[in-house]
Amino acid sequence: MTDISWVREEIDKVDEQILSLISLRFKLVGEVGKIKQKDGRTITDKRRENEVMEKWISRARGLGIPESFVKSILPLIFSYSKMLELNPDEKRRVVILGYGGMARSLTSLLSLVGHEVVITGRNLQRASNLASEFRTVSMNMKDALKWGEFIIVAIPPAAIVSGFLDNVLPLARGKTLMDISSSKNYVFSFLEKASVENGFRFVSTHPLFGPSLYPVGEKIAIIPSSTSTNINDVIEFWRKSGLSVIETDPDSHEKAMSIVQVLVHFYMMGLSKAIDEISSEMGVNPSDFETTNFREVSKSLQRVNYLKDVIMEIQENNPYSRQVREAGIDTLKRVNEEINLKKGKENKT
Template sequence: MNEIDRLRAEINQIDEELFKLFFRRLELASQIGRLKRTQGLPLTDEAREEEVRNRWRKLAAHYGIPETLADNLLNTIFSVSKMRELNPSEKRRVVLVGYGGMSRSLASLFKLAKHEVVITGRNLEKSEKLAKEFNLAYMPISQALQWGEIIILALPLEGILSYETSRFLYLAKGKIVMDILSSKASSFSRLEKTSEEIGFRFVSTHPLFGPYLNPVGEKIVLIRSSTSGDMEEISEFWRGVGLTVLTTDVETHEKLMAVIQVLPHFFMLGLSSSLDALSKELAVDYTQFQTTNFKEIFKIINRVRDLDRVVKEIQSSNPYARLARKVGLGELNTLYSTLEKEKK
């Protein structure tokens, strides 16, 4: 055996030891998950995660390992550990109405938690395609709504308010119905009234994450309606799939979203077009000369671009959007004036 082969053999042995240690770490995470559940603790402990992250960074510096490598490894370990901690107390029959990005994200989450899941919608071929991706079932919407216990309307605003949706909601009588819209101003009162007329339990939700797979450890907002009933049951359902539950009312939710969605999206849309306009004006290509911070900003810009329809919908439907944009422009003008004065 030459020296290269000997070193590679040693690497193979180390790799096996690493996987044994990873497995042991995941087993410990599963035990912690069971204890959290019995004690009613949330899946994500942000203070503990920050403590571990800081310790890893110190260890990385001590051993001369790049901090980015330590951070990337730890992000993956946190995610997988949370998946291992999932253990819902009760398996539910969940119907996802819709087959877009957020439906795909929720399907991955419910599959991970081993709930029974059916995908449905107006286009049965699209329902089938998403269902097959996760080895789930699909049905026509009328059949699915009769089968399910929990109905999640993973639809855009126009879909929620459409005649097609309202025509089938009578089949949800006695069941739990939830929407996942980012803005509730145009939909909440209508769905609440429909729930009173038909007799289903309506809880409005807002997942505080984007359309990516297995969003374990993320947060979801719950908004009670007049027909919600036992909110602890709903909270337990979402905690059981690994999400941290927050609760609020409609008005507060819309104000919060004006701050954390409307304003940042407005600036990102403006920054996106400004980058293109300025680079054209200066006749330069900035794509090869990006700083570390700019690359992170540009990733966010691209995510906002990819969600253009949803972003524009929030800008038009949030009742505090105009105020958010006005305040944002006012602060930009103040900053511009301040910088111009300092220049002189």
Template sequence: MSAEIDELRKEIEAIDKQILELLSRRLKISAKIGEIKSRIGKDVTDEKREQKVREYWYNYARNLGIPDSMVESILPILFSYSKMVQINPGKKKNITVIGYGGMARSLISLFSLVGHNVVVTGRNKEKAERLASEFKVVYMDLDSALNWGEYIILALSPSSFDYILRISPKFTSKVVMDIFSSKNEIFKELEKLSEIYSFNYISTHPLFGPITYPVGERIVIIPSKTSKNVNEIVNFWRECGLNTTVSTVEEHEKAMAIVQVLAHFYILGLHRSIDELRKELGIENLSNFYTTNFKELNKIIEKVSNILPVILEIQKSNPYAYKVRDIGVNELQKIKEELGG
């Protein structure tokens, strides 16, 4: 029996070698595609192509008797690494990141992957140094970091605006980008400061959470009155492996009212309703009854719960929040009436 197993394991090793060789070949071809995409100014992510690949994999896998769940596990990893090798940075930039939270970490991981020169700074030296050490980039004191950097990334929360106000005279001649989820009043204030202190302000909104190496995700770029090189910034983020959308403040706030305010409002309501109903109906181990869809919903609920202060800030600051919440409640009431009983 042991000899028979050993022979079969040798056969598996030979197959594994073929799999690895094919993966290597696939990544090399993906890298060549990335070079072409960079040359023609195309985003790393091609959603239509990814959908075709998914359909091909599922159909062919089913013919071979491979479960859909296995394909679902493999494809996201394959897509992710294929996008990583497609990154083709242009000239290296000196980037100063002010902040050391989750989104600062996410962006620094991306910049370091691409190969840009990165410095981390902020009010808390210990936290900034710890983050810099994690990605083998450099910590500098604020004055040195601002003097050194070409691009200044304000990876801060809206509650830090007083701090930004104090240091903004040091932004002169720099390209300054914030990453606030809600723009509204803050955009206007930063635009005014950019006119007073002569810096190039262009607002951005990464449409992803604090994830490491967010290649293939999307970022919104919102030019201001002092944005002189929008195409350069678009190319910068594209070469970092992100898909780009250029927007106005108004369009951005309206879109975020739907995809953030309304969606999070429903998720918060769902979370509270689940907790209340578990108590009301006396279900102690609800996880024993999770459906596949509910598992996915629960993951989203957990993500939202983990960044609750950010979620509440968006709910308060978006100028269309009251409107979308009212419409959301009205539509739920209509559905309730339609269902009857």
């Protein structure tokens, strides 16, 4: 066997240098963050990011490093750099009620930014597991609600309206309670009514991202209710926690979601089924022949199948769902006719 240990030792030395340089870059970014905060500038500067990207690509090209490598690694560096620039001047006492994927995503972000975060829920062991992952703490629901200023309800919509919160909602009096449900209408009216009855402030939110860790730079929709009053503090809270905020109202949100979620998921569910059924009818295995597009689409379809319950819930509850699905079917038929018509014309010529 040829001795590879000396090459590995060299690789280890290079890796050490890479890490020291990354650490130096992060320190410099921290300085940029302080300057930006002093000047009231936003953390994300797309123009600068494009400029840095171009510099990297041209230097990498000279060194024989593929552009695709730069394009996959630099966005990661930007997103970690931006996390280091987050520094809210006002630390909030935030309670996260729930321990699922979105609770984990928001806990990663809010604890990293420096807010005080407490995890709670019916299952204290699960709450404590999530809390320890991000070096924060868990409490039982009553203590947590008494302690917190912002209560983020990160449990499924069906659980919110099931009566599960009946004993805890009165403890939210005087506090700000936010849900993160993507299907709004019935959760929104349930929590709005509860906020009037129990004297808390209800602001609905919809994080427009999946359960990823440290979702810096992602978008969150904020939907004020009749008990929200002035929501500037809520907007500031999310903005300074690194998310980009879109303020909207329930109806506009449902309309937008009927396209962004209902229509897209509907086509994807159909596509997934059609691929399976038609392939088996024809006796072929399409993944043996996968193209770049097919691979990308398959990845998205897998995600849709994995999130089927949430997706079905949105399909069932969005008030524009039926209208949009029917329009979607009409469009598919029209596209089909257009193709047939074109083919007919070609055959004649």
